[in-house]
Amino acid sequence: MSVIYLLLALSILVALVFFIAFILAVKKGQYDDSYTPSVRMLFDDELITEPSNKTSTNNKD
Numbered sequence: 262m263s264v265i266y267l268l269l270a271l272s273i274l275v276a277l278v279f280f281i282a283f284i285l286a287v288k289k290g291q292y293d294d295s296y297t298p299s300v301r302m303l304f305d306d307e308l309i310t311e312p313s314n315k316t317s318t319n320n321k322d
Contacts, residue, residue: 286292
């Protein structure tokens with residue numbers, strides 16, 4: 262039974278270490294994206310189309 266308590270404490274300790282490492286990485290700016298904003302205009306896929314008036318032309322003579 263004591264092994265379960267030891268493993269539980271150890272797993273919580275490992276989880277805290279990983280959480281602290283993640284927080285430090287975020288604060289140091291490791292996940293900041295400085296490349297994408299400079300090339301965003303090159304990958305602009307939005308097409309600007311003019312509204313077309315597709316009306317049928319019925320010739321009533």
